[in-house]
Amino acid sequence: MEMIKLTIDNKIVEVEKGTTVLKAARKVGIDIPTLCYFELGDMKIENKPGGCRVCVVEIEGRKNLAPACATEAMEGMVVDTHNIRVLNARRTVVELMISDHPYDCLICSKSGNCELQTMAQKFGIREIPYQGEKSTYRVDTSPSIIRDVDKCIMCRRCEMMCNDVQTVGALSAVNRGFTAVVAPAFEMNLEKSPCTYCGQCVSVCPTGALTEVDHTRNIISALADKTKTVIVQTAPAVRAALGEEFGMEYGTLVTGKMAAALRRLGFKYVFDTDFAADLTIMEEGTELLGRLGKHLAGDKDVKLPILTSCCPGWVNFFEHNFSDMLDIPSTAKSPQQMFGAIAKTYFADKIGVNRKDMVVVSIMPCLAKKYECQRDEFKVDGNPDVDFSLSTRELAHFIKQANIDFLNLPDEDFDHPMGESTGAGVIFGNTGGVIEAACRTAYEIHTGKKLEKVEFNQLRGMDGIRSATIDFNGLPLNIGIAHGLGNARKLLEDVRDGKSNFHAIEIMACPGGCIGGGGQPYHHGDSSILKKRAAAIYQEDAGKPIRKSHENPDIIKLYEEFLGTPCGEKSHHLLHTHYFDKSNEVFIQE
Amino acid sequence: MVNLKLSEDKINQIKEICKSFNNEKGELINVLHKTQTMYGYLPAEVQEVIARELNVSTAHVYGVVTFYSFFTMIPKGEFPISICMGTACYVRGAEKVLDEFKRELKIAVGETSKDGKFSLSCLRCVGACGLAPVVLVGEKVYGRVSPDGVKDIIAEYKQ
Numbered sequence: 001m002e003m004i005k006l007t008i009d010n011k012i013v014e015v016e017k018g019t020t021v022l023k024a025a026r027k028v029g030i031d032i033p034t035l036c037y038f039e040l041g042d043m044k045i046e047n048k049p050g051g052c053r054v055c056v057v058e059i060e061g062r063k064n065l066a067p068a069c070a071t072e073a074m075e076g077m078v079v080d081t082h083n084i085r086v087l088n089a090r091r092t093v094v095e096l097m098i099s100d101h102p103y104d105c106l107i108c109s110k111s112g113n114c115e116l117q118t119m120a121q122k123f124g125i126r127e128i129p130y131q132g133e134k135s136t137y138r139v140d141t142s143p144s145i146i147r148d149v150d151k152c153i154m155c156r157r158c159e160m161m162c163n164d165v166q167t168v169g170a171l172s173a174v175n176r177g178f179t180a181v182v183a184p185a186f187e188m189n190l191e192k193s194p195c196t197y198c199g200q201c202v203s204v205c206p207t208g209a210l211t212e213v214d215h216t217r218n219i220i221s222a223l224a225d226k227t228k229t230v231i232v233q234t235a236p237a238v239r240a241a242l243g244e245e246f247g248m249e250y251g252t253l254v255t256g257k258m259a260a261a262l263r264r265l266g267f268k269y270v271f272d273t274d275f276a277a278d279l280t281i282m283e284e285g286t287e288l289l290g291r292l293g294k295h296l297a298g299d300k301d302v303k304l305p306i307l308t309s310c311c312p313g314w315v316n317f318f319e320h321n322f323s324d325m326l327d328i329p330s331t332a333k334s335p336q337q338m339f340g341a342i343a344k345t346y347f348a349d350k351i352g353v354n355r356k357d358m359v360v361v362s363i364m365p366c367l368a369k370k371y372e373c374q375r376d377e378f379k380v381d382g383n384p385d386v387d388f389s390l391s392t393r394e395l396a397h398f399i400k401q402a403n404i405d406f407l408n409l410p411d412e413d414f415d416h417p418m419g420e421s422t423g424a425g426v427i428f429g430n431t432g433g434v435i436e437a438a439c440r441t442a443y444e445i446h447t448g449k450k451l452e453k454v455e456f457n458q459l460r461g462m463d464g465i466r467s468a469t470i471d472f473n474g475l476p477l478n479i480g481i482a483h484g485l486g487n488a489r490k491l492l493e494d495v496r497d498g499k500s501n502f503h504a505i506e507i508m509a510c511p512g513g514c515i516g517g518g519g520q521p522y523h524h525g526d527s528s529i530l531k532k533r534a535a536a537i538y539q540e541d542a543g544k545p546i547r548k549s550h551e552n553p554d555i556i557k558l559y560e561e562f563l564g565t566p567c568g569e570k571s572h573h574l575l576h577t578h579y580f581d582k583s584n585e586v587f588i589q590e
Numbered sequence: 591m592v593n594l595k596l597s598e599d600k601i602n603q604i605k606e607i608c609k610s611f612n613n614e615k616g617e618l619i620n621v622l623h624k625t626q627t628m629y630g631y632l633p634a635e636v637q638e639v640i641a642r643e644l645n646v647s648t649a650h651v652y653g654v655v656t657f658y659s660f661f662t663m664i665p666k667g668e669f670p671i672s673i674c675m676g677t678a679c680y681v682r683g684a685e686k687v688l689d690e691f692k693r694e695l696k697i698a699v700g701e702t703s704k705d706g707k708f709s710l711s712c713l714r715c716v717g718a719c720g721l722a723p724v725v726l727v728g729e730k731v732y733g734r735v736s737p738d739g740v741k742d743i744i745a746e747y748k749q
Contacts, residue, residue, distance in 0.1 A: 169647025
């Protein structure tokens with residue numbers, strides 16, 4: 001690799017040819033502020049439109065200041081990153097941005113996490129010298145995501161995520177000049193676009209232009225209603241990230257404190273979505289073995305591979321883009337919905353509560369879950385199995401709102417019976433986790449043998465597309481894994497073209513899996529945070545006394561007392577679903 | 591991606607245009623250009639077809655259509671009227687002629703009259719500066735147009 005030398009702020013820097021000035025500066029610890037620039041290094045995600053001009057630097061011999069994020073470092077270049085001309089230019093750029101930005105920081109949901117606000121503070125901006133026209137655009141509210149593009153600074157990060165990473169194609173910059181906005185086709189509402197609600201646009205938005213629909217108030221009302229029994233479930237990835245919102249180290253597990261906090265918030269029963277994840281494995285694993293058995297016996301009507309269906313962003317994506325293949329995903333509902341279905345039948349009966357008087361809340365690392373729980377097929381006479389879904393961020397705000405001293409809470413356990421879970425349920429939060437959990441159970445059921453080692457390390461990792469062959473006692477099971485919808489698209493196109501020989505494929509919509517979900521605390525482009533969360537999830541798994549879903553005593557009891565057998569009639573009714581062709585669901589306004 | 595209201599013929603024509611550019615993403619602007627030349631405008635359904643053929647998102651196609659002022663989603667009138675705003679025409683009073691057309695037709699530049707007969711646009715120099723100010727109705731050129739003559743031009747096409 002060819003190396004070059006340049007001088008930045010009187011320091012000699014040696015970097016590979018092709019490196020940007022920004023990265024060269026960061027290599028020697030020189031910080032250049034950025035705003036539109038965004039990077040998730042390990043995921044090969046980068047946004048550098050060079051549009052905001054906050055990262056400008058002075059390069060000797062050049063007339064104009066250059067954006068460090070989009071300027072290649074050259075041999076012998078002499079760069080100054082903080083002389084008065086540079087600092088004045090940056091300041092002006094931010095002042096101009098704020099001059100066309102609402103001044104509602106006090107009540108903006110992004111306050112404290114807003115990168116524009118941070119920049120204004122950093123530059124000590126105390127007044128806006130520019131008066132002029134302001135953008136006004138309607139606020140677009142969908143089941144999961146709110147677009148308030150008056151707060152948009154045209155950094156194009158969401159566009160990059162939606163198009164390049166996720167290949168969803170819901171958002172694009174439209175119009176030009178002052179009227180330019182990021183919007184769906186024909187400036188329709190997000191709800192009428194191919195948006196999957198994965199929320200990755202929200203997770204990278206530097207300002208409050210893209211945020212989640214907040215359901216905290218609805219839950220406070222439900223908790224205050226004496227006639228309601230309010231129960232809560234928490235997804236695996238939440239416990240690995242919630243602590244961040246309270247200043248704890250990245251990758252700190254807060255399972256016990258989270259349960260304690262939820263109890264103090266007033267939830268009558270604090271349960272774990274991991275329980276439902278174990279249940280998912282029973283259903284999905286049985287379905288996999290059933291389809292595999294028939295396929296191996298020569299039944300041509302049985303389609304393989306089987307696709308996991310836990311991720312609602314992914315379900316939306318294939319309903320829009322692979323509507324010709326609706327028969328290959330597993331029919332198993334997601335853990336969130338399995339939980340709701342069991343809570344409002346089995347558990348409601350157990351405690352003698354009518355389903356109409358029970359409110360099921362889920363805490364999810366995800367924004368698509370908000371949409372999922374509103375889907376009509378998950379309602380009984382209009383009453384949803386899961387009433388409200390809160391993101392990890394919303395839960396953190398809720399805890400702060402209630403003045404709970406999170407850091408000093410004792411560790412508490414989940415309630416029974418739907419709080420009992422195994423290590424297999426926990427790893428649902430990581431990419432590769434669902435299929436590993438399925439393998440732990442399917443292996444033992446298929447071979448009748450006990451697994452010597454429950455970890456399938458070949459299924460773990462952060463590469464966007466992975467494959468592995470697991471030896472099922474002589475039967476080689478080919479497994480594919482993708483995280484990020486762009487990667488999923490590649491895997492699925494190969495399946496469509498008959499180019500792959502996978503038996504099972506796990507897909508999660510968000511980079512890293514649920515730990516990198518659209519509802520998680522903002523990582524601001526630091527991919528080491530995602531790795532630490534992933535490690536925490538595996539740590540929780542390793543510490544569990546039971547690590548295989550089919551050994552969960554409360555799951556065994558649930559089948560004995562209520563469901564009968566996995567994929568049996570009752571399961572089919574309560575725990576399985578069907579998919580819709582949404583490829584034609586984009587409507588054109590007249 | 592859409593409940594199409596376009597006729598089979600029209601869809602096939604658009605597909606042909608895309609095919610003539612090898613269905614390449616990078617040819618989007620050329621495809622749009624050619625399609626607009628054929629249809630006069632680029633309605634939503636047409637953009638949907640092009641997006642599908644070139645394998646790009648509809649949002650992206652719409653982004654390009656709304657970025658370039660040459661592209662329009664409004665159908666042109668039966669008789670598209672263009673007023674030259676080139677230097678020669680401008681100094682000889684093209685703007686007053688344009689204002690008169692706006693007043694007579696009750697539409698702004700880029701719009702089409704309610705009955706669908708006339709649309710109004712501006713252009714830069716048709717190479718007939720000796721005839722300034724110049725107005726085009728369809729392919730027909732009118733020279734030395736004065737605001738007083740606007741009514742007569744419109745009347746020619748009213749029936």
